[in-house]
Amino acid sequence: MNELKKYAAIGGAIALVACWPFATGKIGEAIFKDGIASYDNSVIAIENLSYDRGYLSSTAQSRIHVVDPGLSAELEHAGYPTDIIVNHEISHGLLSISSVSTFETEANKSDFIKGLKLTTESQLTGTTDLLLSSQDANFVNDDLRAQGVEKLFVAASEVSATVQKDGQFSLVYNLPKTELRLDNQSEFIVDNVKGQSVGHYVGDIFIGEANIGMDKLLLNDVEGQNHNEVKGFNYTSINQIKEVKDKPEDNVLTSSNKLTINEVVTDSGTLENGVFDLSFEELNYDALIKLVPLLQEQEITPEKVQQLMLSFDLLAAKGFKVNLNEFSADVLGSKVNSQILLTLPAGTARASQNANKLVQTLQGSSELVIAKKLVDETPELRMQMDELLVNEFATEEGDNYRLSAKIANGQIELPNGQKMPLFMLLGFLTYLR
Structure with missing residues (x-):
């Protein structure tokens, strides 16, 4: 048996x-x-x-x-x-x-x-x-040829992904070359684009880390006699949710975004070691998942505008931070570095209907450090800096000039104690260029 x-x-x-x-x-x-x-x-x-x-x-x-x-x-x-x-x-x-x-x-x-x-x-x-x-594919057809396009080439490429049952995914892609050339031999070339993403979507919001890099971008305008080249481009974005136990309505999202460039060559000069580091912190998640789809709508109706305002009001009421942590580069052999930190504290009600109160509530700081060598070699910048120094809007620190300001109660406070309305910050920021 x-x-x-x-x-x-x-x-x-x-x-x-x-x-x-x-x-x-x-x-x-x-x-x-x-x-x-x-x-x-x-x-x-x-x-x-x-x-x-x-x-x-x-x-x-x-x-x-x-x-x-x-x-x-x-x-x-x-x-x-x-x-x-x-x-x-x-x-x-x-x-x-x-x-x-x-x-x-x-x-x-x-x-x-x-x-x-x-x-x-x-x-x-x-x-x-x-x-x-x-x-490998050349997309040029009769219609594009009639418009002066000689070549539109995309090299053999790959996209691979793994998708889990719970919606988590990883994505890797590689695009070796894209080339556009006109009859007059003007050209646009992108070399070796690579990227990857790991995470998942909650509604329209990506939660996880994504990265894209590019070896070189070349733009030659023959008629305009312009030559522009970008080398070593890299962009990373990290979105994270911080959950509050037993209070899902207080969950917040932080989005960190950092762009780096090894070199930018233009007819006007060369920029090296560029960094742009921007973060959005403590964004109310409930408000955000309502706001993002509305911002993507192609047709905005009065009803959607009302929904948009309500979602923004919730976002402002919970408070958030927008920080330009670093905006720097080596220009003409000299370092330029700037920073802008802004906080909207929680408690601003009906912000969409009370812009003045919103401005009064903002807190933060702004700073620009620029090398004296760069100022001395740039006549227009030299004139602007002399005026700033005379009015005590800027100070000398070793080999650098520093421009800084504090933001509170709808005003900018300069190092000399002078105060001015916050909207004048726009004029102050023109010097970051």
């Missing part, structure tokens, strides 16, 4: 393994069809054309169609396709479903679309890996 049970167990296992591809195939078909059916977009529509499910593999075909009349007309006028057919080759594994999707258009209008390939693998645990790749 024991031997019979062992053989039965073995037979059951074999049957399970043999039948499981049927189950994974059925699961894959359900995911495919449900995903298409649930897609809702006013610009693009997706439809299932066919799904032929087999034992170890299936084939399917879907259609992506531009339904927005304005965009569709523009694409057709420019000679680009408005319909894309996607062919799917699907494999059923024991623990996963994988697919390879290729793309085609009517009469193969687009070499770029034809060169796309999407590979996916979905585990039964809910994790999906994706890889989208493209081939």
Whole structure:
């Protein structure tokens, strides 16, 4: 009897393994069809054309169609396709479903679309890996040639991602080269764009860390005889939520954003080691998730304006900080560094209807440090600095000049104790240029 049970167990296992591809195939078909059916977009529509499910593999075909009349007309006028057919080759594994999707258009209008390939693998645990790749493509058509475009080239690129069941994702992309050249040989070239993001979305707000870098951007204007080049560009953004226990209405978001540039070369001069570090702190999360979608609306109705004002009022009532932590660069061999810190304390009611009270409540400071060498080598700056020194708006500190101000009660307080209305800060900030 024991031997019979062992053989039965073995037979059951074999049957399970043999039948499981049927189950994974059925699961894959359900995911495919449900995903298409649930897609809702006013610009693009997706439809299932066919799904032929087999034992170890299936084939399917879907259609992506531009339904927005304005965009569709523009694409057709420019000679680009408005319909894309996607062919799917699907494999059923024991623990996963994988697919390879290729793309085609009517009469193969687009070499770029034809060169796309999407590979996916979905585990039964809910994790999906994706890889989208493209081939070298020149987008120039008759319409662009008539407008003087000689070349619009995008090198073979890749985007890979891993998406978890709970919505967490990681994304990595690489675009080696983009090149635009006109008939007069003016050109725009971007080299080696790379980036990655790790996090998730809550509504329209990304929570996590994102980074994008670029080796070089070149802009040559032959007619204007201008040459501009950016080297070593990098931008990082980190969004974090700080949760308040038992008080979700008091949860706040902090967004830290830092841009660095190794070098900018223009006909006017060279800038090196540029840093722009801006942070938004203690933003009320409830107000923010209501405000962001409204700011993205294309059509603003009176009702949406009212909602926008109410969301801003909540944001202001809870208070927040906007800090330009560093805005610095080496210009003509000399360092320039500035900083602006602003705080709106909690408690400002109906801020959208009481701008004066909002200004009165702001607190903060502003500072600019600039090397004497740079001032001496720039005649216009020398004249401005002499005036600032005479009026005691600026002070000398070693090899530098310093301009600083405190902000409180709707006024700016300068180092000499003189006060002026806050709106005059705009004039003060012109010296940061």
